Amino acid sequence: MLTVLRRRNYGLLWIAQLISMIGDWAMFAALPFFIYAVTGSVMATGAMFMIQVVPSLVFGSVAGVFVDRWDRRWTMIGSSLFRGAVLVILLGVRSADMIWLVYLTGFLESTASQFFGPANNALLPTLVEKDQLLTANSLDSLGENGARLIGPALGGVLLASIGLQGVIFFDISSYVLAALLMYFIRVPEDVAAPAPAEDGSAASALSAFWDEFAAGLKMVTGKPALSRIFLVLGIAALGDSILTVLLVPFFQDVVGVGSAEFGLVLTVRGVAGILGGIAIGAIGSRFKPNHMIPFGLIGTGVALVAMVVWPVFTISILIMILLSVPLMAWLISSQTWMQSHAPGEYLGRVFGVYGTLSALLMLIGMAFASGLGDALGISTTLYFGGGIYILSGLLALALLPGISPAVVEAAEHPVP
Incomplete structure (x- = not known):
C-alpha cells in the first residue's frame, strides 16, 4: 500500500x-x-x-x-x-x-x-x-x-x-x-482533455448536453458489466439504508445500552473500517472483484443477521470488527469494478448516475425501514435488511463472474 x-x-x-x-x-x-x-x-x-x-x-x-x-x-x-x-x-x-x-x-x-x-x-x-x-x-x-x-x-x-x-x-x-x-x-499527458464544442449557441449547447447525458445512461444500461453491478448495488443500498436507520434503535432498545456505549460502537466501527481497508488493500489484488463483491455482500448480510440473533453488547462489538472485512471488500471492489469497466471519457457520467441512484434508493429504504421498524419491530426489520444484503450477494454471484475484468474491453467495445 x-x-x-x-x-x-x-x-x-x-x-x-x-x-x-x-x-x-x-x-x-x-x-x-x-x-x-x-x-x-x-x-x-x-x-x-x-x-x-x-x-x-x-x-x-x-x-x-x-x-x-x-x-x-x-x-x-x-x-x-x-x-x-x-x-x-x-x-x-x-x-x-x-x-x-x-x-x-x-x-x-x-x-x-x-x-x-x-x-x-x-x-x-x-x-x-x-x-x-x-x-x-x-x-x-x-x-x-x-x-x-x-x-x-x-x-x-x-x-x-x-x-x-x-x-x-x-x-x-x-x-x-x-x-x-x-x-x-500533474495528470499524465496521455490523458486527453475534453474537446470544446465548436458551436457556442445555446440551442446547440443544450442539444449537446442531452446527447452526452443520454450517452452516459446508454453506457450504464447497455453495457452488462455496468448494468449488472448497478442492479446489485441498488439492491444492497436498500439493505444499507435499513441498517443506517435502525442502528441506534437496535443498540438502545434491543441491546439495551446508552449513549456512552453507542459512542464506543461508532469508534469501533471507524477503527474496524480502517483495519478492513488495510486488509483489502493487502490481499485484495489476489482475488478478482467479481468474487470479492459477492463474498462481501453475503458476509455483510450474515454478520447483520448474527448481530440480531445474539443481541449482546460484547458480541455485537466483535461482529462489527469482523464485519469490516466483507464490508470493505464489496465497497472497495465495486468502486474498482466501475472504474475498470467504464471508458475514461464516461467515468464522470457513470459515477454521477450511480450517485443519483444510490441517493434515491437510500431515501426509499430509509422511509421503508422507518415504517416497517414501527410495524414489525426493530429485530424483524433488521433480519429483512440482512436478507437483502444476502440476496444482492447471491445476485452478484450469478451475474458478475461471467464478465471480463479487462479495462481495454470497455474502451474497445462502446455501446452501440
Whole structure:
C-alpha cells in the first residue's frame, strides 16, 4: 500500500482528500448540535440532513456530464474552493430565525460535492497503474474512516472551546489547503482533455448536453458489466439504508445500552473500517472483484443477521470488527469494478448516475425501514435488511463472474 501512496500525484490527492474530509466530519459533528441548541427542534435538525440529499437526486447525473467535459483536476479544485466560500454564509447565523442560512449552505455545498465525487473517481485511475487501482481505492477508504475518527472529535472540541465560528474556519481552511495540494497534481499527458464544442449557441449547447447525458445512461444500461453491478448495488443500498436507520434503535432498545456505549460502537466501527481497508488493500489484488463483491455482500448480510440473533453488547462489538472485512471488500471492489469497466471519457457520467441512484434508493429504504421498524419491530426489520444484503450477494454471484475484468474491453467495445 505504501508503494501506491508514494506515487507523487496520487499521494497529493490522498492527503488533500484526508484534510478535506477531516474538516467535513468536524462540521458534520458540530452543526447538528448547534442547530438543536438554537432551535430546540428535532425536525429542524433532521431537515439539514434531508436537504443535503436533494442535490444528489437532482444534480448527480447532470454533474457527471460536465465532469466528463471539464478538466477533472480543476473541477475538484473549483468544487473545493466553492464549498469553502459558501461556508462563510454560516457566520451570519445567530438565532433560530436565521437557520434557513444553514439549509442554503448545506444545499450549495452538497451541490458542489456532486461534481467533486465523480471527478475524483474519474481522475484516480489516471494516477495509478491498472494493477494498483484496488489498493488505491482501499487507501481512499482508509482515509475516509480515519477522517471519520479524527474529524468529529476535533469538531466537538472546537465547538465547545471556540464556538461554531471555530469549526467554520477550520472547515474552510481544510478546503483551501486541499485545493492547494490538488493544484500540484500533474495528470499524465496521455490523458486527453475534453474537446470544446465548436458551436457556442445555446440551442446547440443544450442539444449537446442531452446527447452526452443520454450517452452516459446508454453506457450504464447497455453495457452488462455496468448494468449488472448497478442492479446489485441498488439492491444492497436498500439493505444499507435499513441498517443506517435502525442502528441506534437496535443498540438502545434491543441491546439495551446508552449513549456512552453507542459512542464506543461508532469508534469501533471507524477503527474496524480502517483495519478492513488495510486488509483489502493487502490481499485484495489476489482475488478478482467479481468474487470479492459477492463474498462481501453475503458476509455483510450474515454478520447483520448474527448481530440480531445474539443481541449482546460484547458480541455485537466483535461482529462489527469482523464485519469490516466483507464490508470493505464489496465497497472497495465495486468502486474498482466501475472504474475498470467504464471508458475514461464516461467515468464522470457513470459515477454521477450511480450517485443519483444510490441517493434515491437510500431515501426509499430509509422511509421503508422507518415504517416497517414501527410495524414489525426493530429485530424483524433488521433480519429483512440482512436478507437483502444476502440476496444482492447471491445476485452478484450469478451475474458478475461471467464478465471480463479487462479495462481495454470497455474502451474497445462502446455501446452501440
